[in-house]
Amino acid sequence: MFHLLPLLPFMYLYVYDAFVQDRRYEKEIQKVENRLTDLGIAGKIVRLGLFRRADEFIRDEVRRGGITTVVAVGSDATVRQVIDVVVDTKIVLGIIPLGPNHRVADLLGVPEGEAACDILSARNVQPIDAGVVNSKRFISMVSIPAAKSEINCEGNYRATPQGRGTIEVRNLYAPKEKEEGLVSDPTDERLETVIQIVEKGGRLAFWKSARGESVLPLKNLEIRTQEPVSALMDGVPIEGTRFDFFVEPRALKVITGKGRVF
Amino acid sequence: MFNKDQEGRKIAGTVIAQGVKVEGDFVSDGDVIIEGEVTGSVKTAGYLEVGDAAKIKASVSASEAVVAGEIYGNLTVTGKLELFQTSRVEGDIEVATLSVAPGAKINGQVTMNGKRSTTEAV
Numbered sequence: 001m002f003h004l005l006p007l008l009p010f011m012y013l014y015v016y017d018a019f020v021q022d023r024r025y026e027k028e029i030q031k032v033e034n035r036l037t038d039l040g041i042a043g044k045i046v047r048l049g050l051f052r053r054a055d056e057f058i059r060d061e062v063r064r065g066g067i068t069t070v071v072a073v074g075s076d077a078t079v080r081q082v083i084d085v086v087v088d089t090k091i092v093l094g095i096i097p098l099g100p101n102h103r104v105a106d107l108l109g110v111p112e113g114e115a116a117c118d119i120l121s122a123r124n125v126q127p128i129d130a131g132v133v134n135s136k137r138f139i140s141m142v143s144i145p146a147a148k149s150e151i152n153c154e155g156n157y158r159a160t161p162q163g164r165g166t167i168e169v170r171n172l173y174a175p176k177e178k179e180e181g182l183v184s185d186p187t188d189e190r191l192e193t194v195i196q197i198v199e200k201g202g203r204l205a206f207w208k209s210a211r212g213e214s215v216l217p218l219k220n221l222e223i224r225t226q227e228p229v230s231a232l233m234d235g236v237p238i239e240g241t242r243f244d245f246f247v248e249p250r251a252l253k254v255i256t257g258k259g260r261v262f
Numbered sequence: 263m264f265n266k267d268q269e270g271r272k273i274a275g276t277v278i279a280q281g282v283k284v285e286g287d288f289v290s291d292g293d294v295i296i297e298g299e300v301t302g303s304v305k306t307a308g309y310l311e312v313g314d315a316a317k318i319k320a321s322v323s324a325s326e327a328v329v330a331g332e333i334y335g336n337l338t339v340t341g342k343l344e345l346f347q348t349s350r351v352e353g354d355i356e357v358a359t360l361s362v363a364p365g366a367k368i369n370g371q372v373t374m375n376g377k378r379s380t381t382e383a384v
Contacts, residue, residue: 157286157302159278197281214279214298217290 010123011066012036012043012094015054015082017074020098021047028113032073032096035117043071048081055085062089069094069255071120075101076140076235083137087130087251094120094255101235104139107172109257119257126260127250128186131171133243138234139186139252141170144243148226151193153218161195161214167223168194169245174261182215185262189249190217220246276306280315294324296331303335314348321353336370 014036020029036042044067046057061067062085070086071094072078079095086093096116097105110116130137146164153159161167170192175181184192195214223243230239275293278284282298290306297313303320304310310324316331323338330346336353337343343357347365354370362368 153286157284157288160283160285162281162283165281195279195282197279212279213277214282215275215277217276217292 010041010068010092012041012069012071012120013058013061013067014043014045014071014073014096015058015078016045016047017072017078017081017098018048018050020074025098028098029073031114032098032117035114036120039117039121041117041121043069048078054081058082058085059089062091068092069120071096073098075099076104077101079104079139080234080236083130083139083252087137087248090253092125092253092255096120104172104234107140107174107261108254109259109261110255111257111259120255122257124256125253126187126256128252128254128262129171129189130248130251131169131191131245132248133169133233133245134238134240136233136238137248137252138171139254140172140234141168141184142231142233142238142243142245143168144223144225144231145229147229150224151195151216152222152224153193153216154220159193159195159214159216161197163197165195165197169221169223169243170194171247172262182213183261187250187262188217189247190219191221191245191247192217193221218245220244278316280313288320312349314346 033042046054048054058070069092070082072082073096082093095105095108095110097110097112102112110119130139133142144167146166148164149161149167151159170184172186173184193216196212225241228239228241230237231243276290277295278298278300280297284298284300286302288300288302288304290308293308294306295311295313296316296318298316300318300320304318304322306324308325310327312318312329312331312333314330318332319334321335322333326341327339328344329349332350334352337351337355339357342359344361345351345363345366347363350367352369355368356373358375360374
């Protein structure tokens with residue numbers, strides 16, 4: 001006797017950021033929803049607002065069972081809102097970039113708007129490292145503005161910029177088109193710490209092409225600044241004088257496109 | 263010296279540029295360029311390049327090295343060591359293959375294949 005068991009499909013939860021609910025994104029959202037339905041990957045929708053936190057809602061949905069993929073619909077800041085709970089619950093992250101500031105999606109090879117639906121449907125899932133700073137996760141990088149600072153590297157040595165230096169701690173990074181620079185691979189279990197010194201006049205000092213930058217690939221590090229600074233974590237501000245970093249190897253499962261940089 | 267990805271883009275290695283000072287036990291399993299200041303010890307399983315502005319006050323070991331700057335400490339290289347004319351080594355050198363440019367300064371003992379010779383101001 002045969003039993004026809006229903007196939008268990010991937011269950012998607014779409015998290016719409018508050019700004020994509022604006023009227024100017026109405027047409028684009030409609031196109032996205034139509035395409036998702038055509039591809040058979042439509043799912044439950046959560047609309048974020050001032051008083052609605054993404055992480056609590058996602059945790060509840062995962063607890064109820066069935067959710068396999070969370071899709072952040074919006075910008076890098078939207079991804080930032082879901083990444084901690086996605087890693088904690090070991091589900092897959094997808095992105096539909098809309099509006100400005102979606103560098104993370106670009107690096108993962110995910111195009112903007114409706115075209116991202118086909119990437120979701122193809123479901124090329126890659127495990128990548130997650131960066132962690134002060135107990136919060138990031139995918140691409142943390143950028144610390146020019147300040148007097150000191151870096152404690154893996155507890156073995158100390159790197160001190162002789163002057164005010166900008167520091168970027170990169171997990172996933174590639175220079176933009178026509179820019180010079182190094183690629184940071186998010187599967188190498190390292191965070192590349194890039195230091196650039198600022199001259200007295202305030203301009204960045206590039207001595208000899210890329211060699212003006214110090215690059216330290218590290219598993220963990222601590223950065224202390226003399227004065228409080230506002231750093232950017234995947235475009236989202238975090239403030240303080242103390243930033244403790246480590247890498248979580250292959251902690252994040254993410255849907256990528258062919259154009260990914262690693 | 264950096265590795266490159268499939269599209270020919272440079273993958274990050276270790277660079278200590280001018281304007282950065284490192285103190286402590288520096289260890290790397292990849293290639294390293296030093297253009298700044300290092301105090302303590304430097305150990306890499308890969309290639310080491312010491313730029314002409316670099317000042318290292320440390321014991322140094324690498325598999326291969328090119329030196330154009332100053333090293334105050336013992337230097338151990340398991341493969342080939344090249345000393346450029348601007349280089350200065352104040353310490354003992356242990357190496358398999360050595361190339362010294364005219365003008366390079368060595369003050370210390372040089373050991374090659376276990377045989378030692380004392381060298382001053384070459």
